Amino acid sequence: MAKTFDAAEVAKHTSPESCWVVLYGHVYDVTEFLPFHPGGSNIILKLAGRDATAEFDPIHPAGTLEENLRPEAKLGKIDPASMPQVQALEKKTQKAGPPPMENLLNLDEIEEVATQQISKKAWAYYYSASDDLISKSANNLAYKKILLRPRVFIDCTRCDISTSLLGYKVGLPLYVSPAAQARLGHPTGEHGIAQGISTFNALQIISNSASMTPEQIVEGSSPGQVFGWQLYVQNERRKSGQMLARINKISDKVKFVCLTLDAPVPGKREHDERNQEVGPPVTSANMSGEANNRRKAGGVGLQLFQGTAADLTWKTTLPWLAKHTSLPVVLKGIQTHEDAYLAAQHAPQVKAIILSNHGGRAADTAPPAVYTLLEIRKYCPEVFDKVEVWVDGGIKRGTDIVKALCLGAKAVGVGRAALFGLGAGGPEGVKRTFEILKAEMETCMRLLGVETISELGPQYINSRAAERDIYDGPAGLEKLDSRIKANL
DSSP states (O other): OOEEEOHHHHTTOEETTEEEEEETTEEEEOTTTGGGOTTOHHHHHHHTTSBOHHHHGGGSOTTHHHHHSOGGGEEEEEOGGGSOOOHHHHHHTOOOOOOOGGGOOSHHHHHHHHHHHSOHHHHHHHHOOBTTOHHHHHHHHHHHTSEEOOOOSSOOSOOBOOEEETTEEESSSEEEOOOOOGGGTOTTHHHHHHHHHGGGTOOEEEOTTOSSOHHHHHTTOOTTOOEEEEEOOBSSHHHHHHHHHHHHHTTTTEEEEEEEOSOSSOOOBHHHHTOTTOOOOOOTTTOOSOOSSOOOOOOHHHHHTTTBOOOOOHHHHHHHHHHHOOSOEEEEEEOSHHHHHHHHTTTTTEEEEEEOOGGGTSSTTOOOHHHHHHHHHHHOTTHHHHSEEEEESOOOSHHHHHHHHHTTOSEEEESHHHHHHHHHHHHHHHHHHHHHHHHHHHHHHHHHTOOBGGGOOGGGEEOHHHHTTSOOSOOOHHHHHHHHHTTO
16 A cells, blocks of 8 residues: 655655656656756756646656656655645636637637737747847848739639648648647647647648647548658757657557757747746656756756757768658758758658748747758749758738748748647637638738649739848859768
8 A cells, every 4th residue: 555645744755866856646756867858957957846746747748757757766656635725816816718719810819819828938938039139020020021923803702721832731821839848838738739739631740849749649540631840959869869769669550750940959049048947847758867067947848959969960860760650751940041952852751841930939030941941942942843941930910821832932831829829728728729820821822813832923922022041152062062962
């Protein structure tokens, strides 16, 4: 029979020499684990001697305890009658429920409702971007510089926005970008996002740092619903190999690997780092034994990067990846025409590239994706014939999506919008987010006089104002060709 502990006894174990926490009604001795926690020992010590379930549960996938603690670390049960009574306080601070989702008319309204519903911890992580948030703001402003060129006297009664991505039929060219820690915003987490977009047959890229396991997220998904798995390669390559082995087992649902390249190190996300009460997530993907030289600032984002490899190269990483999976590869985080050109040389292993500045969360003042899209059109348009080009970052309106498609993008991703939709109303909030964007897309296409996605092209937009801001130096493709011949 499991031993039962009194809360007062647990409260005595709050030191590095003896550290106990209560999780899900059980007492755990986590002393041995302290030096190996990716976020350092201080985060755990702040929660020592008390019930840490509320901090632990939203940001740790199932199985985290079993994977990282010895069975004997589970000491017994906690006597619930001895625990501090905090439920009354929680009830007093409960927030009013959200309005009906159908009353929300745009993504800004959804974000406003979500901000009222979710915790400060969740908001700080979702909202934050690097430094002065210039790239985050520019991501959306760039689309506003592009004007539409509507045509008239055209039958606009029909509109079909279905398309194919990597050869798979999807209901619309809008997908969910890798969006981490969804359970911070709603208990249904990434699985709730999958539910919310299922009626649209939309694609979802599962975050490497999801708060649920990939198996949980794809469980019960609609027939034909397509998922991708985001990969941050770890310093300890063995762990990344193990995750890829798991993904290979669910390849009936997860159809590709999305290798993220735009954040080899974390950006300085000040809104997130100011939140000192944030406990760092520990996932099966980012678990590492490194515990030295960690920054003391708080923040979910900072902790997610612990153990992430910063030594990836064209020459070594793609061959390594090929040894661990035969799934197609999508490279996320391309920000220049030169890297787009290099990526295209690696087809057919690389099937698509995502133009992205990590939502403005990596290098601040990095270019909006639509600028990189324009850059590719100017310097190396042959890229569009070799790989699919997707974009993400700054999407607030269906017109933004249509403009990207006119410039050659095959698909457009949203990350924060999915998280805020989930925070505003769970799966229904995500569904409402996609409803809004889908309806705005269809209205825009009808006003342009376009019936199908394949008809969209640069003739339907005026992008000259945006083109003035893109890179205007030499293409440099000859040097790249020399590098390619020398195996990079």
